[in-house]
Amino acid sequence: MNTASSKARITAIGTYVPERRMTNEDLEKLVDTNDEWIVQRTGMRERRISGEQEFTSDLCIRAVENLMQTYGKNVEDVDLIMVATTTADYPFPSVACLIQEHFNIKSTGAFDLNATCAGFAYGLHVANGLISSGLHRKVLVVGGETLSKVTDYTDRATCILFGDGAGAVLVEADEVNPGFLASIQGTDGSGGMHVYRSGISKSMHGLSLQGDGHMVQNGREVYKWATRTVAAGIKELLSRAHMNIEDIDWFVPHSANLRMIESMCEKSGFSLENTLYSVEYMGNTSAASIPLALGLGVQEGKLKHGETLLLYGFGGGLTHAGLVIRWGVPDL
Template sequence: MNGLESKARITAIGTYAPDKKLTNQDMEKIVETNDEWIVQRTGIHERRIASEEEFTSDLCIKAVENLMTTYHKSVEDVDLIIVSTTTPDYPFPSVACQIQERFNIINAAAFDLNATCAGFTYALHAANGLITSGLHRKVLVLAGETLSKVTDYEDRTTCVLFGDGAGAALVEYDEKNPSFIKSVFGTKGNGGKHLYRSGLSTKMEDVSLHGKGNIVQNGREVYKWATRTVPEGIERLFDGIEMQVTDIDWFVPHSANLRMIESICEKSLIPIEKTLNSVEYIGNTSSATIPLALQLGIEKGKLTNGQYVLLYGFGGGLTHMGMLIKWDVNPNSYSRS
């Protein structure tokens, strides 16, 4: 860990994606596009879409339930809830407060965090720091998004990308077997105008905003920033430690776009075969892409205990965070319910 030796471990994970699918063939009926164009440029075949009655809190609740069932965990003694989201049910109360109420977590602080597509790694970083410092002992981290509710389905450059989903992770005090090795992060605030969702203000840096509450993206600029910044961050991540990038077992970047991931891998000398993603059949779910990709890796028998995993979130802000962790999440050995 940067500055302090970590005392925190990820002990459980859970995910949820809505049942409804929006395929590329469905997209052809909505906007001027086709399956070949979408796959060639993004790698996406279909997305999962929340129903009209499903909101971010609902997806997060299902992810926690999945975590509890799979790993036989209780969350009643959680002392902090952090939810990463850009699409909360309401401006306030927070989704974290809704989670507290739903699971009757009596003695917990609760807040939402918005670091867009880097949100899951930011939330893990915060949980690690707060546990390592001794301020908390058991933190429930969630990332949930219902991007379909803020997508402009008349904008063919963005509407083919986004889907809905949620992930949850339990981070607990464990001095002997911590998960977290090192983190890197950075922000380029003057790039915020290239990826935003308009709100109360109608201008950013004297640039008029568009979208009326929907996602607006300058894909070319975001692509250039991500494919330059993430490889530089990966290089910094391994600077000064005994490990090298060739030592990692899996690279789990934010699943923004498969072509972007391929470019990042090429520049970072990471074989594409070492990546886990969730974008092909769930879509870009912002902060939820990384936990969804981890879960898919587990289900496919790829991600196993003792492996070294590089997580890297990046997105609107513009902001990014990468972290190197050792994966040791075992439902049989570490059930504490």
């Protein structure tokens, strides 16, 4: 849809990653791999790993605290908390409810959203829709994951990929300077078997998907789907926004794999120099990867108030979502 009638914008951002670093050298001690092989295929050098008693809600709370401290914002009047995650502390209560409790927000809705690695983009889309419709005024959108807790560290194909982290943004009502320009979503459920996490036995398309709660991924198939789908999605998204590649200041894809990002840039016409990503030192953090990339862009002085961004999330489901936004966060 074209979101020209948007009445919302992003006004603040905060991020947090755990202190512990897992380097490629650390992984060499766990599985048959090496730094050169990992960098060549993924572009990853480090990923952050949560502590044994550090969970997704803990990371999300720290990200919200960082947002508040950095921009002098309060969350007392937030009227909806939405957390994009696939690794909630519990099946229920939701991570959003744990955030509400921590900050003692008196009157707010709260729920978790699971669209895997596209979750943060979906969260922004929903927040914009709810505010623009007049149902809400101030929404806290958080993407947070502790993927290390569901990673099989005996599987050399997947254990090199995933890390932990969280990012949070405030989306507030603003009819004068709205920030959401266009959006797109799509799903191909027939590819769901290519990346999944299951704690029970279930069949899909005649295949038995048995698991112990760890992630399972067919990287080759996901790579082919993502590079093809995102390139086509970008073209459609720009059309809906009545824009060209040259109108976009920053491309911010889900940081799944640097080689995948390079392929997407090549297929779509973006330059890697105008792409924000968090994958090199944080790994694939699923729903947290886009806000972490945005946070790095701010911290490094790259991302500036008023610039135009194209965000694109994609992942398990298989599902994807993209947005064109005007960055409404004040410069530091």
